[in-house]
Amino acid sequence: PGTRFKTLTLTQAVDGLVVFLLFVALIDVNKSLGDELKSTLDQEYGRDRTEFYLADVTSEEDFKGVLEKIVKTFGRIDILCNNAGIINEKHWEKTIAINLGGVVRGTYLALEHMKKENGGNGGVIVNISSMAGLGPLPMAPIYTATKHGVVGFSRAMAAVSKLANYGVRINILCPWFVKTNLLSTMNSEKHIGSFFPLKGIAETMMQNRGCLEADVVAKAFLVLVKDESKNGDVLMIDPDEAVFVSFPERAQDFSTTPVSLE
Numbered sequence: 001p002g003t004r005f006k007t008l009t010l011t012q013a014v015d016g017l018v019v020f021l022l023f024v025a026l027i028d029v030n031k032s033l034g035d036e037l038k039s040t041l042d043q044e045y046g047r048d049r050t051e052f053y054l055a056d057v058t059s060e061e062d063f064k065g066v067l068e069k070i071v072k073t074f075g076r077i078d079i080l081c082n083n084a085g086i087i088n089e090k091h092w093e094k095t096i097a098i099n100l101g102g103v104v105r106g107t108y109l110a111l112e113h114m115k116k117e118n119g120g121n122g123g124v125i126v127n128i129s130s131m132a133g134l135g136p137l138p139m140a141p142i143y144t145a146t147k148h149g150v151v152g153f154s155r156a157m158a159a160v161s162k163l164a165n166y167g168v169r170i171n172i173l174c175p176w177f178v179k180t181n182l183l184s185t186m187n188s189e190k191h192i193g194s195f196f197p198l199k200g201i202a203e204t205m206m207q208n209r210g211c212l213e214a215d216v217v218a219k220a221f222l223v224l225v226k227d228e229s230k231n232g233d234v235l236m237i238d239p240d241e242a243v244f245v246s247f248p249e250r251a252q253d254f255s256t257t258p259v260s261l262e
């Protein structure tokens, strides 16, 4: 679902062996989906390890309120994944509000609880972009713009966090197509609007290279969580490999072609 918070509670520290208990808070605007996922997780991990919260990431009131409830229930936030996303080229303002606005809001609100200057314990935020955050997806220009925005915002916030000593790492995940409900929106003129005739491009891309399974994305997410050297890093996953994307240190260092302005 949309957004996931994880909180770690130190339960034992014996002879250098540290055992953490992991609690997961799920946030989504879709209640039936959230309830269903919670009950699946309950069966595997027990009822007290997961909580579902109904909230819309475009609402400051919802998101802020839910975060406060989470901190009250679990005591702290250590890991945040801003995952909520849609494709709707027709209602493009809504797509920007969820895909980029939700990530900005989630990052700002969670930092208030996580950053060390506020008494937080630090931690890590992983913002979900897409390979469409690195190159254009022709049938979805607004979706492409939001995912590029997630990359730019998160890299800038990672730099802020380092300079201001928040103690929070901020990383970005850019997957290729993944087998989830989102893919079905590609077949709907209602979502793709005037770009619908271009849907064959994405279909060909998937036919040629396949689609990722969600568990691969989860594994890549864990790399960004666990590797403490990673901050402002972009992990791209396609069907062949997972790779960190290199950006030049400064914008001036991009590979360029001189142009005469005369």
Ligand SMILES: NC(=O)C1=CN([C@@H]2O[C@H](COP(=O)(O)OP(=O)(O)OC[C@H]3O[C@@H](n4cnc5c(N)ncnc54)[C@H](O)[C@@H]3O)[C@@H](O)[C@H]2O)C=CC1
Pocket: 001, 002, 003, 027, 028, 029, 030, 033, 055, 056, 057, 058, 083, 084, 085, 086, 098, 128, 129, 130, 131, 174, 175, 176, 177, 178, 179, 180, 181, 182, 183
């Ligand atoms: N499926 C794919 O091919 C790829 C997906 N992504 C990104 O991965 C993320 C997750 O998407 P999927 O799991 O594929 O899609 P999904 O449609 O299965 O899941 C998205 C979830 O976001 C929730 N959501 C939507 N609007 C919300 C709102 N306003 N507030 C709270 N929750 C909201 C939905 O209810 C849904 O549960 C998205 O950011 C998507 O852009 C990135 C690359 C590829």
Ligand SMILES: CC/C=C\C[C@H](O)/C=C/C=C\C=C\C=C\C(=O)[C@@H](O)C/C=C\CCC(=O)O
Pocket: 087, 129, 130, 131, 132, 134, 135, 136, 137, 138, 140, 175, 176, 177, 178, 182, 183, 185, 186, 201, 202, 205
């Ligand atoms: C309907 C969209 C469903 C999911 C969106 C999701 O986020 C998936 C994105 C997956 C891949 C995006 C890849 C973008 C790659 C690029 O670099 C593009 O610039 C390449 C664009 C077209 C290539 C056409 C071709 O290969 O012939």
